[in-house]
Structure formats: structure tokens, C-alpha cells
Amino acid sequence: MSSTEDTTAQSSIFKDCLARRVIAQPALSDTPDASSSSSSGSDLDEFISYLASEVWETLPSQLRALTHEHPVIDVDADALSLATIPGSFTDTLVSYGIAADPDSACDFLRSVLRDYVDEARAPPPAWSSTRTSECEICERDVPLTYHHLIPRSTHTKVLKRKWHPESLLNSVAWLCRPCHSAVHGIATNEELAREYYTIELLLTREDIQKWKKYASKQRWGVRRG
Template identity: 45%
Template sequence: MTETIAPDEQHNFETFRDCFSEPVLKALSKPIDKPKKKKRVPRKSKDGKTRVFRKEEKAETRHAVSTEDDETSAEDLGEFIDYLSTLIFPSLPPDLRTLSYSKYRDNANLQNRYSTPLATSTETHLLNLIPPPALDSLSSYALLPSPPDPLDLHHFFTPVLSSYIATATAPPPIWSSTRTSACELCARDWIPLTYHHLIPKSTHDRVRKRGWHAEERLNSVAWLCRACHSFVHRLAGNEELARGFYSVELIVGGGIDGDSEKREVVEAWIRWVGGVRWKSR
């Protein structure tokens, strides 16, 4: 039986659920095989005449999502994420469930306890609180081995907890006036949003030096759900994002060169993740 979320913890619960969903969606989005076209290879036959044969090349694997039974699988996955989040979140300490920017800023104990990267003692304590039914469910989906060892739990849950803490304690962004009501990729409007630097900050010095963009474009952002935000960073490296994917339209269109493979991958992702929704609360 899942726990009931207290009204004053609802906002943080939604943030936690979004952070928790990101590794689950990443792990369960399936790679698909796309065979390359057969290559025409000239060869000489025994009679000395040149003939053209088609040579089968190795299949190329690209990251995309399975489109089989998309609607059903997305709905089931949304319920799975919602169920596990409702199991795990209430098991966290009360001060973590109600964490906020102002509380964190004004409380040295919270800063010592929940500064990231998490101290080993804090991490161990939090991982030990995760309910066994949640671990069993993750094992049944092959997201964790059965039984998971401490290193397995560290690799899966520590990024989730760190992401939740960073989001819950983040100050209001200076771009809050540009905030949209829905993710600019998947269009889900019932999910927390994060801001994605369309020109990654790590590339700004190079962008200025090479003159790739005007100074006023450097801090432009798109508002994306966490799953789409992570997907964009898997789609291309920071420099490639800065040069060819510096708008939502370019991301959807496969970059400045209109790469058809990337465009198909983005379209498949949007179709699939757009169907993943939580139960209404």
C-alpha cells in the first residue's frame, strides 16, 4: 500500500518524482537496430566478367525508443514511476521532504547534512531508508540486481537524491520570466520544468572566441522536463549543442545540418515520453 503525500510536501514530492523518473526513463528507452543500406560491390565472376553484388553491412544501432504499444507502455510506466515515488519519498527524513531554498540558505545544519556531493554517512543513512518493496519492484524491472548490493544502490539512487536536493534548494532563476507552462519538447504540462542552457555555459568562452553567436544569445534557455533535459544532453556533446542545437526548433529538426537520424531519434523520444504521465492526485 502506498503512502499519502502531505499537502505541504506535494511540491517537493513532484520534484522528487521527476528526478526519480529520469534514470528509469533512460534505462527503459530501448535501442533499436537500423540496418544500413546494402553496398554495391563490384566483383569478378569465374568467367572473368565484372558483376555487381550487394554486400550486407553491419546493422547500425542508434539510441531511440521502441514504438511498439507506445500508448500502453507509457501509461504503465507512468503508473510504475508514480507508485515507486509514493513508496520512497515518504521514507525520507522530514527535513529532506520539506527542503527549500530559503530553509537551506538559513540553516547551517541543513547545509552540512545535504550539501552535494553527499557525505558517505548521509548517503548510507538515506539509502538504508529505501523500502524493500521499492527495491523488489526495481529488481523486477531489471533496473537493479536482486538482491542489490550497496554499490548498486549508490549508482542508482545517489544521482536521484543529489538531483532532488539541487533542485529543491536552487534559487529562483533569473530567466523565470521566460518560463513556459509545459515542456518545450514533450509538451507535458503536469510535470516540473528545468531550464536548459541552449548554448551550454561550458562553451561560452569558445563561442565568444570563435564568434559563433552574439553575446546576447549566450544566456538563452529552454524550459524542459528533467527527462527531456537529460535526453538533449545525450543527443549531442556541449560543443555540438552550442554550434548546431541552440534553439528548440533546431533540436527537434536534427540540428543546423538537419541530420535525419537525429531528427528521427528526437521525434521518437517525444512521441514516447509524451505519453508517460502520472496518476492525478
């Protein structure tokens, strides 16, 4: 993969991480397209694309080139500060109530970047080149990962408390990497195991519906495997 493709792939990951954080904010009801169930989602996509484009090129080069082959970057220890973040980015977050003030906007960006570092450094799944069916959330025909609907870390508790029969423990859903990350971002493993152990239950959540609407419009540009 060329350096240009690397940059495109990583900027796509960053944009998705930013989108998840924006969509999760209560103030989203005031942002473009958030309250319209009949809209195509293009306004929200444009809003997030604008935010991502404003800040992406200002980030340290080692962040923008990050892959699973690079060492961990400590975002909190990095030189990221209000002085390095475009005023247009912080002003927009404050204007839409996503952040209370410029300092909060900086904290918000750090949260996005922590998500980005985790995802950008995730090793490519060995099965990605063999899976071509649609993601069960965004319905895009893209490389998939498998999501344990009842996270393995909860199996002992699930059986002890009789939440589900043992036969359900190894249920999986096939999700693209951005949707997989979105699912794990909306609830703890215990909550996923107890309350959202099927795709149908996950799709009853408003935040997952908002994420699905956003993700389904994204052009797949991240090469894995």
C-alpha cells in the same frame, strides 16, 4: 505555502528526478511502455509513480521538506543505507535490470537524491510569475525558466572554434524547471553547445522524446516564486 503543499511539491520534484534516471537506463526497454511509441505513456508513469511512492515516505524528513531556504544536505554522508530502503524498491530495480543488485540500487537512489537536492534547493526564478506560455519540450502551460541553448560557459570556445556565429550566442528556449533539468542531464555544456543548440535538435534525441512523453502527462504541482 502549507507544510502539506510543501510535501506535495517536493515529492513531485523527487518523482521527476527518479523518472529522468530511470528513463536514461539502457534497461528501460524492458520496463512498462518503454518500447511502444503509440502508447499514451500511462504505463511508464504508473511504474515510476510506484517506485516513487515506495521510497518517498521512508526518506529522512529533512530531505522530504527541503527547499531553497534550507542548507545543503550531503546525501553521501547521510544515514541512507540498504536497511532504510524498502525491499520492494530495490527488488523492482533489480528485476527490471535498472540495478545489478541491492547495493547498486542503493547507489542509484543516491544519484536520484543528489539530483533532487540540487533541484529542491534551486531558488525560484524571478520571472516565473510572469510567464504563462507553454514549455517548448513538454508543451504544458506552466511557469517557465529560460535555457541558454548555447551555455554561457562555452561562449569563448564556440567563437574560437567557429561552431556558431556570435549572433546565436544568446539564443534561449523557454522550458519548465523539470524539462530544463532533463536537458542539462543528457549532455555536457560543450555537447549542448556543439550539437543540441536548438529545440529541434534536442527533440531528435530518443531520451528527450521519452522524457517529453513522460513529462507531458504530469500534473503541475510545484509552486515557484
